[in-house]
Amino acid sequence: MNKLVAEFFGTAVLVLIGCGSVALGGEAIGTVGVALAFGLAIVAMAYAIGPISGCHVNPAVSLALFVAGKMTLPSMLQHWVAQFAGALMGALILWAIVGSTAGGLGTNGWGEGYGGGYPMLSALIFEIVFTLIFTVVILGSTGERAAPHFAGLAIGLTLVAIHLVGLKVTGVSVNPARSFGPAVLVGGTPLAQLWLFIVAPLVGGALGGAIYRFKILKV
Template identity: 65%
Template sequence: MKKLVAEFIGTAVLVLFGCGAAVLGGDAIGQTGIAFAFGLAIVAMAYCIGPISGCHINPAVSLGVFVAGRMPAGEMLRYWVAQFSGGLVGAFVLAIIAGSTASLGQNGWGPGYLGEYALPAALVFEVVFTAIFVIVINSVVLDGPLSL
């Protein structure tokens, strides 16, 4: 249960700090400031909850750990529930702070979004860069490079 509570809190903090930086200070701090907010939230949570749960705080990371054979499917699904729940709570708290009419920092694709990329381009980007992210996490946390 400690692991699930840790993942819940970690994901809530990540959403609150990262998306909060985008929503509340995005114009003032820009993309670099938003990236730092996400990065610092992850580092803070790695120190706080890493020893408890491994600080996945992202369902893709939990999937990568599962694929690497370091987590059973049932535990991965429980992590996902904790992570999705934590993300929703983080977004809810941010909505209260920012006001119910504010955008919560979500990304998108197509007309009206930065770059106006088509859905196939957005999907390819998401899949490729998430795979790179998970490979890096597994390489750092597990047995070395490409330990999948």
Template identity: 60%
Template sequence: MMKRFTAELIGTLVLVLFGCGAAVLAGPEVGQLGIALAFGFAIVAMAYGIGPISGCHVNPAVSLAMFVAGRMSAKEMGVHWVAQFIGAVIGAGMLAMIAKTGMANLGQNGWGPGYLGEYSLQAAALFEVVMTAIFVIVILGVTGAKGHGAFGGLAIGITLAAIHIVGIQVTGVSVNPARSFGPAVLVGGQALSQLWLFIVAPAVGAVIGGLLFRLKTLEPEA
């Protein structure tokens, strides 16, 4: 369990530091595509780095989907959750120490007036639910008994990058409560007041995706 905890903490830290770091430290230079690739590449790197230890969930929604699908216990999920949230806060804290803006901008998620594309709450909620469901479906599919083995990490990273290409202007893209939690608790204000959506919507999407496998709807035939 300690190995899993450490792996998930480090993995989530790296995801926040690389992904949010690209947005904060290099956003104007790399643009939306560059930020999307940073999130995707971070997942690919961690999938091969810590995947053999913890499965490289680095996302409470993924762990929830694994639990709902019957692939991990509640205790294991709890350990992953604690590590992921702590790792996200540490990653955001490191970014705050590096960034010239300090804690004013850490790549926090949001919606509405003044936030990127100024999309509505309804649009933000729909995006996060649907994209989280798609993301966990890919993860559950490629990591299953008849998954694609060595190519799993690449498929997951590409999916996350594609989700960011589509949705950065909508919410900044969460699909990951820990990724949202780390920056929000340090930035405070609007980011913290809107954090609830980035916990609830990914959880709903995770349950939808997990149930599709639990009910054998998307499980391959034996």
């Protein structure tokens, strides 16, 4: 139960800080500011709840660990429930703060009128590939031979880099729960496009886990 509470809390914080930087910071902090908000939220949660739950705060990460043989199926599913619920709570708190001026609550998307106007195929490729990269970094930096105490920093900085590259493409999900919370509250196009931000990160996470499961990379 402690693990699930930690995952709920950590995912809520990630959405509140990361998506909050979009809704409240916007153009004032720019791409770099939003990227840092997401990355620093992960760093903070990694050291706060990492010793309790591993700080997945991301269904794609939990799936990667399951595929890699580092997590059981029941545990993964329980983590998913906590993560999606936490993301919705974070989005609800953010919505209560900013209300109708939410600017989309930091929702993900693609196509005309969103970011750089990139097509669905670009969004799909980006989310799969960069979730794969993200989960490989997580599995590598938390492995037995990894440098101790630096995993949180490595993972957070990787998320910063991913946001610097992809904010104009999809707003960067690489995390189905992060996309779920804001989209459910905003509705409309973000909700209609939510399927991609669930499917693509899960595919990327599964591929990342498979790389370790089949010892393509060894830790």
